[in-house]
Amino acid sequence: MKTLQGIGLGMFLLALLTFNALLFMGRFELSEPEMAQSVKQEHVEVLRQELQPMLGKTYSSSFAFATDFNSYLDAYNEKQKNSQQWDRVIWDDYAFTLAKVASEGFVKNNKLLLLLLTVVLGAAGALFYILPKYKGEPEGIKNNGIMFSSNKSRGVVGISLGAYLILVYMLLYWFPEYIVNWTLLVDPLSHALSGGPASQWFLYGTIYTLAILVMGVRMFRRYRGNNYQLLRTASVMFFQLSFAFLIPEVLVLLNKPWYDFKNIWPLDYDFFFEYSVASMLGSGSLGMFMLIWGILLILVAVPVFTYFYGKRWYCSWVCGCGGLAETAGDPYRHLSDKSLKAWKVERWMVYPILVFITGITILTIANYFTEFALLRQSTDVLHQWYGFLIGAAFAGVVGVGFYPLMGNRVWCRFGCPLAAYIGLIQRFKSRFRITTNGGQCISCGNCSTYCEMGIDVRWYAQRGQNIVRASCVGCGICASVCPRGVLKLENGPEQGRITDIPVLTGNDSVKVLS
């Protein structure tokens, strides 16, 4: 068993090493016809001239290729800008596309083999490591040694992993031309699903889904015997694989817009931006359905489901961000900050972001209906800034890169505007609460420690108070790790749900108002 786990870990590390080494392999050689086929018609002539020194030249890495490409293009754009020729500036980002078509050699010729040696081997290795875990041990959650773990307790391993993830996310969002070799690996899969080559987003989606599936299996092992955890995990695995990964790609195959039927504005922040709306409206009745479905989710599904089941129906059962946090992020859940100060910071961040994106969206819609008379194209700037700061930097780089540093729900807690919206409903109009079981709390702190949202659960439990908090995603771990059976996630009548000054059960000498 130990050997098997050792082999698994070895396989995983080897795969990771190979995966990273891939970035430095292969050749890049851009031919004129390749270039001409990959860019817009109006740019072909310009680029043929500007990129002349590059065409046909062999580069030994994507970094060298991209550096040259960017310097030539920047020089050209700079020239146009200086002479106020704004319409001649090339705003399109061709670096990734051209690097991809330019790639030659080892990686390109061995896509399937390398996919096997990296992504598949890594996933298999992880499963080899995970599956034998807890074998022969009685059911029950074991948090043994978590605080001594370098990986899970912000040691060297954890910090390095965080730094690595941050780096990968930065490449993914802002320098995809450096990771073309990774996208080559999943080209065959992309062709099979959507009929086209893999973008960096397809690569990301593949690995993201795989991470949820593999780490979901880990959840099955770790929380075996706990039906709430098992069902919840199965649910996020299902929604990620089908709704977020397969269905959108198949839609693309059918020439329809890429659409994730469970992604809801304002998490799906560009849902009402012109290009999204135009793409939906341009896709016939299915596109119209997508638009109406998206609006119904916001206006009907969110309030109704949240009223009956609390925020959890989405955040820890359906959502993709939540899905990754609850599976791949589970080992880091205790790293969230539980202080009162952190709660204050949280409220000063997440609600303003909700207000911000709501404002942008309203402006965009108003602009749309006034046929751009209101603000002309200036909403684009807002969209770009929101996309950069919140959509990419916060949700992606910080959201996942900070798992090993600040816990697995940094984005959900401090940034996600949808979580803020659902949270407000949960706080003020819902049947969901975590019930505290009378006076049984021993203040041990397991609940607070393992709360990924940084809620000081114990504060409520030890005073016999139900936990009703906007941020609670209902993962149910507090109830699972409680050694005294004090906490229970419940949907029930609104009456008696919130008690401002609770009475602690047990002492009949005096009425104990906490």
Next chain:
Amino acid sequence: MKDSVHTGDFCILTKGRRIVIIGNGIAGVTCARHLRKRDSEAQITIISGETEHFFSRTALMYIYMGHMKYEHTKPYEDWFWEKNRLQLVHGWVTSIDFGKKELQLQQQEPIKYDILILALGSKPNMFGWPGQELQGVQGLYSYQDLQKMNESTASCQRAVVVGGGLIGVEMAEMLLSRKLPVTFLVREAGFWEHVLPKEESELVMRHMREHHVDLRLQTELKELLDDGTGRVRAVVTASGEEIPCQFVGLAVGVRPNIELVRNTALEINRGILVNEHFATNIPNVFAIGDCAEYRVPLPNRQSVEQVWYTGRMHGETLAHNLTHEPVKYNPGPWFNSAKFFDIEYQTYGMVPNTWEEPVASFYWEHESGKIAFRAVFNGTDKRLHGVNAFGLRLRHEFFDRALKENRTVEEVLVKLQEALFDPEFYAKHNYEMLQAYNRQFGTNLEPEKKKKKGMLAALLGL
């Protein structure tokens, strides 16, 4: 309900009175918090040599197992104390001058008080075994004990735990979490035999063995052997067997920690003697928590109660008594909880380890052998005395009310669904239990179901 004792006779009531609490455990801290709520003028000081801040003693095991760090076990953030003007003094009290109303501290200036609250806690029992002072031999109560255990087990190959109760099984779990083989010596024929009925005791023992605890029943410790350097190398049992080990956990109960007040004017027996208001024989001196001993124990209760919950209730009640008309200590129906490795235990009311007619018992155990429920009741009028639950969570409020209202076991069993507190999607066993009861007692009870309105029903207006 009103008592003849008035607050004024009970304690000093001057504005800005100096209330000093020795001990920052659950009893002392609860008392301080409630005092502050009710008396904004008083100068409240909490003295502790153990740790600067209040932590949850019950969580010590989780620090050792790596579930939590010490910081996680603090129920209140460090700013809490200053904000609530609860002055913390981190130091050991060396003596009390009850005449001058002054405390001597080991390294700090003496502290004067108007009202003194002793919440001194417990210390592990040691029964004078030869070798009990060797290195690597210890009990587990304080933060210092935990640190010592951490050091002593760093290079340990095998451990022995002595004692058949809650701390014993916790120590076994702690050691096993670090992959140390554990031999568990229990003097009696069953684990926690003086508290648990036979079936429950066996359930726990089965589970311990499942976790590879080397459980030795009816095995008494005789002595501990020195390895020549002052460290323990083995224990010897009463039957002469020598069990090699480098660590010995002594978990044979605790006793009130009253060395500080021994041979003073304060009346003590096993603990500090208090009346039903927690007053000692010296005016303005009170004792609560583990260290207090009731002069007249409450019916069916011990004279010294060393449980988290009672400590908390003592603190709550004394805080009330120092600020209002004193009331007698009157805890509601007994309740307690524990966890044996993976199996949670809750109890409400009085379940003795053995009983006689007319007391009757209903016991149900799930086929897994890990979930069990017992109800003990009066066989004649069926009035419920108490329940034990293993691997099954039950609502405190449900049983608190049922016991106060003298409900019968049958009323409770038919309504048991309301009492279930297991997480959602867990199998419910209340019907199975009721059937078992019907079979055993020849009744024909049907479960009472409370209609639960789901989303569909509500939306369709059903």
